[in-house]
Amino acid sequence: MPQARLRSERLDLVPLAEEHLPFLVELNSDPVALRYLYTRRLTAAETEARMRRWIAGAVDGLGLWVAYGSGDPIGLFMLATPDGPSRPGVAELGYRLPQRSWRQGFAKEGSRELVRHGFEDLGLDRIIAQTMAVNEASRATMASAGLTYARSFHEDVEEPLAGHEDGEVEYEITRGMWRSPV
């Protein structure tokens, strides 16, 4: 199943393609936006290699999307197969916006559309999202998209980021929770 182009009230969500490389390079050049993701800026070559892996890894209607508002791209969204052991019916939500797009409700709006798409169009059973425990903005975005806290865990990494000692959190929403929110 090919990845669908999606619409929300203000956003046009376009499946990630090679034409989006300059936007990904912009995202990977801002240390503030990267502080919970990478210990340093990524080079254009590293970004291109990641983009190619993401595009090649898009399966079953899942993948990454670039969101547009009225002009330049406003953010990168993900609804993809989680890393690790195979978990049929489960997908992982993610999002990353440049600072110029922050605090305007775009991450919430794009995430809600991907959650709807995952359950209504793709027939998923569960959507999860993970972030560092200290990433308040990401945790608030998960909650605003209807996900609730599921668990905390620790990851062994070669280059720990600031806040690594507080661990990671996972949030989730099931199809039942989405249909009948409390």
Ligand SMILES: CC(C)(COP(=O)(O)OP(=O)(O)OC[C@H]1O[C@@H](n2cnc3c(N)ncnc32)[C@H](O)[C@@H]1OP(=O)(O)O)[C@@H](O)C(=O)NCCC(=O)NCCS
């Ligand atoms: C996390 C991120 C996508 C949020 O994007 P955003 O467009 O600013 O978020 P929204 O405006 O849609 O806000 C969504 C919710 O989060 C809250 N929020 C956003 N930024 C926040 C912050 N810095 N601190 C606390 N809450 C925050 C909003 O108030 C809103 O909650 P509400 O619906 O209860 O009012 C953005 O900060 C970002 O790209 N950060 C860098 C990359 C990153 O950390 N990605 C996540 C990796 S797991």
